Amino acid sequence: MDANAILTTTLALMQGLGVVLLLFAVVLAASMPLGFFLTLLARCRILPVRWIVNAYIYVIRATPLMLQLFFIYFGLPYINKALTFSALTAALLGYSLNYAAYFAEIFRGGLLSVDKGQYEAAKVLGLNRVQATIKVILPQMFRVALPSITNESITLVKDTALVFSITIPEIIYYAKAAVSRTGNVYPYAIAFLIYLAVNSLLQWFFNWLERKTAY
């Protein structure tokens, strides 16, 4: 094992990092707003809407993400050929739908933590529902939800490893290939370090955000 071999392996693993970062960014950007929308729908006055949303959240959280990915990528084409997606699209769809359900629950917890008096103060000051939600409720909800959002984001980085199961090569795929090729365990160590580095950065960013939004 020499420095050159380590560098070559690291560069190979970095190809996988690209997939991880792409999935992370797109899924986070899609699932957080979708999750918040689900939270609002789950509080809607129309009962059937609430039932459907709660059933969706329940099913998604009670079944494995890998099964959901298999269903979308391998299963949907059996139902209708038009539902055939590329592996990457299936992954983005599957992860976003899955994480939206978790974020919906996180935001629900955040909303429950906002005191009823805050809604009342906003109302007597003349703010309408949308204004009250944006200016008063969301910032307080977000602050409470932030530690859980951090947790979920770190889990998302690690969960991206599952795309391997629907044929998308990522860090672990390249690490496994390198281990087979070199007959040495160090590619796994490099994979460890890459995940650690990404999640350390994330943790640092969210800690900064928590400090910045503290009151």
Next chain:
Amino acid sequence: MQLIEVKDLKKGFGTVSVLTNICFTVNQGDVIAVIGPSGAGKSTMLRCLIDLEQVDGGSIFVESEPLVKDGIYPSRTSRRKITAKMGMVFQNFNLFPHLSVRKNLIMPLMTVKKVSQSDAETLALQMLSKVGMEEKIDAMPNALSGGQKQRVAIARALMMNPDILLFDEPTSALDPELTGEVLAVMKQLASDRVTMIVVTHEMSFARDVATRVLFMSDGCITEEGLPQELFSAPKHPRTQAFLRSVMEN
């Protein structure tokens, strides 16, 4: 000029009746103290006036416009327009904890009335100096004492230029030392002829500052009158018993 007229107000929670046949009027410049034992329906009555609770029957007119008429409410937009004539100060202050004192004051005005930031800030300074809090304009609410929070809450309510201010036990969450600073602000407002309805357990405020006192018990206005009359010669046995127990303590 009559600002509020309440007729035959009824309100219950489930099978429990909380307000029964409440009738009263409020004129411009009135300071109405609402006193009575806990659970008498004082706060619920106040919350009905500003549409935080829906009534089961009766009417509320604010400056001759119906917030509710014979138990029937107009559209949400009309209700918001009517309740905009009133401001409310809560027992627990309900300042927005994520916003500084300055933003607590200017945000509602800028959002609701689309006032420019510089105009809103000028007004905020005026209102804060009225309650003696201009030095704390950049403080966050959690850095303030209870009395200071309540004074900021009063300034925030005044920012919207309401015709009537409602106070729901504004000093009940404060220790006696801090109560005084809030009462002093309220006395100043009364001398400025601000129309107020104050639900309170502060008998000295009711006696010395109010222009009229409503005594409530069991969801009804049991007795109403001028403070000197009601406190020195209460007519109803329930009022007599209440005042006796309060004075003994």
